[in-house]
Amino acid sequence: MTLSVENQILKSIYNHKRGKIFFPDNFNKYGSSTAVRQALNRLEDKGVLLRLARGIYLFPKKHKVLGILLPTIEDIAKAIAKRDKARIIPTGLYALNKLGFSTQVPVNVVYLTDGSPRKITIGSGSIKFKSAPTKLLAAKNDRMILIIQALKHMKKDNITLEVKKKINKILAEIPNEDIKHDIKLAPSWIRDLITKR
Template sequence: MPIPTEKLIKNSISNHKRGKIFFPKNFSKFGTSEAIRQALKRLEDKGFLIRLAQGIYLYPKEHKLLGTLYPSLEEIAKAISKRDKARIIPTGIQALNQLGLSTQVPLNLVYLTDGTSRTISVGENTIKFKKASPKILAVKSETNILIMQALRQLGKHNIDDKTLEKINMILQKVDRESIVHDMKLAPVWISEIMQNSLSKREPT
């Protein structure tokens, strides 16, 4: 007698640590797309899984005091990019936050991607994936990408000396070759900031 799709999926999920994010695609070998959809719905109804968004499920982890521990929007975005084998680039406030230039945590995330453009609703929040230009995808250093996105968010006329000092400190840890390459792909005013940082380096 064949094993029901629901049981196959449950057994597969149980082999992983709690807190892991799953997609229907993870279980394609266990049945048709409709059988998998129905099985995931039943597992959700039983409380074995939590549906985070359409087609995105959580194998929940519980904390004695905090209750169910949900993944951050960033963790969900990274799981989606891994599933799609797509690159994602943080933008705006998130880029500022990752560089330590802001303590503000964005409620909605926007990523540039070489994958599919889409908006995913997660509760009251959203994760938006926008098609990245070939120019930004050609940037070698992830740090340089974050700097470019952070400075774009601030705007040319809102960069103070304190921000420039922090940017310079961050760029000191990026190899010269990457900066020289990547600054050619940045807007002129951002390129000038990167060039200025290079000029302050000790000769090697």
């Protein structure tokens, strides 16, 4: 007996761990886009899936006390980038937060990407993908590009001695060849700040 589109999708979902993010494209082989979308809607109604945003579903992980454990904005952004075979770079407040320069976790996160520019609303927050120059996405080291984005957000006049010390501590853990390569992607004042440390 041939399984229905819904049952084929369900079987596929159960082959993954809870917490996995799915897109309708993941199930193209089971039926037409309309059939897949309808099956996903039914699985959402049954509580198997949780819709995070249009076309983004979660196989929810549940905690006895906390209830459903939602993925982070970063998890969702990385899943989208993986699906689109795109590269992404966190910017602004989010870059500051990831480096430990800020405890504030922004609800609206902006990433630079070589994928399609778009904005996705997730709950009360959003993920915005902005087009970036290909050169910028050629960075070798994730932490190095985070430093560049964080400093750009802070602006030259706000760089304190404490910030410089924190940056030097992070730079000490990054291979020199990565620093030399990625420093070329930074504005001149950031290049000066990093090379004169």
